[in-house]
Amino acid sequence: MFQYFFLYFFQIVSAQEQSDTPNVASYEIREHSLVKPYPAVFSTGSSYWHLTGNTIVTDRWIRLTADTQSKQGGLWNLLPVTYPDWEMHVHFKVHGTGKELFGDGLVIWYVRDPKHLGPVFGYQDYFHGLGIVLDTYSNHNGPHNHAHPYISAMVNNGTLHYDHDRDGTHTQIAGCESAFRGRDTDTLIAIRYKDDKLTVSTDVDGRNVWRECFSAEGVRLPTHYYFGFSAATGELTDSHDIISVHTYQLDSSNERKLEDRQAIVPFGLTSEAERLHVDDPKSVSWTALKIFFYVLLFLIISVGLAIGGYFYMNSRRYHKSRFY
Known part of the structure; x- marks a missing residue:
């Protein structure tokens, strides 16, 4: 009993400490929040958080992927979000041994179908809902005008494909560069959804100073979706850690409270036109390797023909010298 009282007190103190963050709501939703040592994850039989894939939990962090x-x-909340307006603050850390090459990244989800594994940073493609993508893939694919790490938002009604070969650029509604990887300071992100406006802010310097990353108007999201987190590595690797999550219910107008928002189809206007398809780097590397072998084979054949021609000419000279 004392343990749960202490954890509740800790959450209240944590919420007060974050009062300087942007637009903190009137109260925190404990069921959609996580604090050390993560009793909501470790509780046997009564946990409302679910782990997928290679996720491991300690009393200091929840590691979605190791640096391998x-x-x-994935880490998924099992209770649907019944309120239309919300704000989430996530304390996370992305780090690894790679100095120039690392990846792939993590995503903060608000989706209809939780607990699935898949190709989009550890979650399924053609999803329903919102994904805030924190992409660290340093060997980025195709031409675009931003560097990595990069934060973007994608809203999907189940018909859109997240194309890794294009870094999801043609399906994002907004994005910004953010040097959140490999920081010695605390790295935090705030996601605010209020009156159909999505705003993402960051504090990657650990100074409790928030900077707006991007905002997008006209984003339609239903209620009764689920919060979650997922991450993935491929040939490039990183550790992706969730350290704490604080979720707040924001005040809503009476009109929004009375609206049947559960029936809303997710919608967000994409910010960029589709760009040309670029093959995955593995395919490009294999093509370069084949070209190398073809050139090597050509050189071997050329040297062989030259040597054969040399001996052939010497042989003719030898035979001619016997008839004169």
Whole structure:
């Protein structure tokens, strides 16, 4: 009993400490929040959080992937979000041994179908809902005008494909560069959804100073979707850690409270036109390797023909010298 009282007190103190963050709501929703040592995850039989894939939990962090190849993991809340306006603050850390090459990234989800594994940073493609993509893939694909790490938002009604070969650029509604990887300071992101406006802010310097990353108007999201987190590594790797989550219910107008928002189809206007398809780097590397072997084979054949021609000419000279 004392333990739960202490954890409740800790959450209240944590909420007060975050009063300087942007537009903090009137109260925190404990069922959609996480604090160390994560009793909501460890509780046997009464946990409302679910782990998928390679996720591991300690009393200091929840690691979606370790810094090893071909891993994916997820952390999913099992209680639907019944309020239309909300704000989430996530304390996270992306780090690894890679200095120039690393990846792939993590996503903060608000989706209809939780707990699935898949190709989009550890979650399924053609999803329903919102994904805030924190893409660290340093060997980025195709031409675009931004560097990595990069934060973007994608809203999907189940018909859109997240194209890794194009970094999801043609399906994003907004995005910004953010140097959140490999920081010694605390890295935090705030996601605010209020009156059909999505705003994403960051504090990657650990100074409790928030900077707006991007905002997008006219974003339609239903209620009764689920919060979640997922991450993945491929040939490039990183550790992706969730340290704390604080979710707040925001005040809503009476009109929004009375609206049947559960029936809303997710909608968000994409910000960029589709760009040309670029093959995955693995395919490009294999093509370069084939070209190398073809050139090597050509050189071997050319040298062989030259040597054969040399001996052939010498042989003719030898035979001619015997008849004169």
